[in-house]
Amino acid sequence: MTESNQKEMNAILLDGKETSNAIKVEIAKEVEEITKSGRRAPHLAAILVGEDGASKTYVKNKELACQRVGFASTLLRLDATTSEEDVLAKIREINANDAIDGLIVQLPLPAHISENKVTQTIDPTKDVDGFHDVNVGKLTKGEDTFISATPFGIIQLLERYNIDTSGKHCVVVGRSNIVGRPMSILMSRNGNPGNCTVTVCHSRTQNLADFTRAADIVIVALGKPEFLTGDMVKPGATVIDVGISRVDADNERGYVLKGDVHFESCEKVASAITPVPGGVGPMTIIGLMQNTLKSYKLRHG
Numbered sequence: 001m002t003e004s005n006q007k008e009m010n011a012i013l014l015d016g017k018e019t020s021n022a023i024k025v026e027i028a029k030e031v032e033e034i035t036k037s038g039r040r041a042p043h044l045a046a047i048l049v050g051e052d053g054a055s056k057t058y059v060k061n062k063e064l065a066c067q068r069v070g071f072a073s074t075l076l077r078l079d080a081t082t083s084e085e086d087v088l089a090k091i092r093e094i095n096a097n098d099a100i101d102g103l104i105v106q107l108p109l110p111a112h113i114s115e116n117k118v119t120q121t122i123d124p125t126k127d128v129d130g131f132h133d134v135n136v137g138k139l140t141k142g143e144d145t146f147i148s149a150t151p152f153g154i155i156q157l158l159e160r161y162n163i164d165t166s167g168k169h170c171v172v173v174g175r176s177n178i179v180g181r182p183m184s185i186l187m188s189r190n191g192n193p194g195n196c197t198v199t200v201c202h203s204r205t206q207n208l209a210d211f212t213r214a215a216d217i218v219i220v221a222l223g224k225p226e227f228l229t230g231d232m233v234k235p236g237a238t239v240i241d242v243g244i245s246r247v248d249a250d251n252e253r254g255y256v257l258k259g260d261v262h263f264e265s266c267e268k269v270a271s272a273i274t275p276v277p278g279g280v281g282p283m284t285i286i287g288l289m290q291n292t293l294k295s296y297k298l299r300h301g
């Protein structure tokens, strides 16, 4: 961003790229110490079933992040027609492999494979996505666990920018198991960031803008490009954009990436806002790296 652009901005930019880079350096240092002492590096395995374009990009970015921090990574690519039982068998194999600390299965899965069976087959101690019922239960009770990567990343962004959350009204738009639901639990926890009064809005919410306009912190995880506009935001609020949709465009790639927030109108009203790309996305990846390091340490001391 140029200096002149910065002056035009009303809101502080919550820079996920810069913040995640700082955390990346911290992780890389720890990994260097581990390997210098003769121990193996942390190891993340990913299973990708099928050819979904966005999923391929996410998995590639996760592999690149592993390389940058010095982790080992394994990508198991399975054909879209792979049976559910074969996917579960691969998961059990990785569960039993002592040289692997974390396992993720990229979602969504082809329709014939049960997402629930897959996430519940992953060993909870290797579930660095935090999707297993054991880890969701621990999160709900406020116990130490693997917090799923996107909510974990958002929490750390709020923390590193010293956004005051205590006693504030946080509105979470979206109730998915991956983002909205765990995010709402974290923001209401007795801790920092946390201690918010939380409202969860979703597709059946009536007069949704009345809720977002009353929020000190709005977290939008709907998957609807540019859904939240400036008129739906209270002056001075913090706006967190979790969306990242591919919208058809007349360019080389054939699409542009759009968040759930209409940035231009919201940044004039908000006091702090995440950009897309470069906001929540890089924080999600770094959250996964942190969970993998945590898993390594839990098994290796």
Ligand code: GUN
Pocket: 104, 105, 106, 107, 108, 129, 149, 150, 178
């Ligand atoms: N698909 C979209 N987000 C995620 C994620 O955080 N983890 C996995 N495994 N799949 C996803």
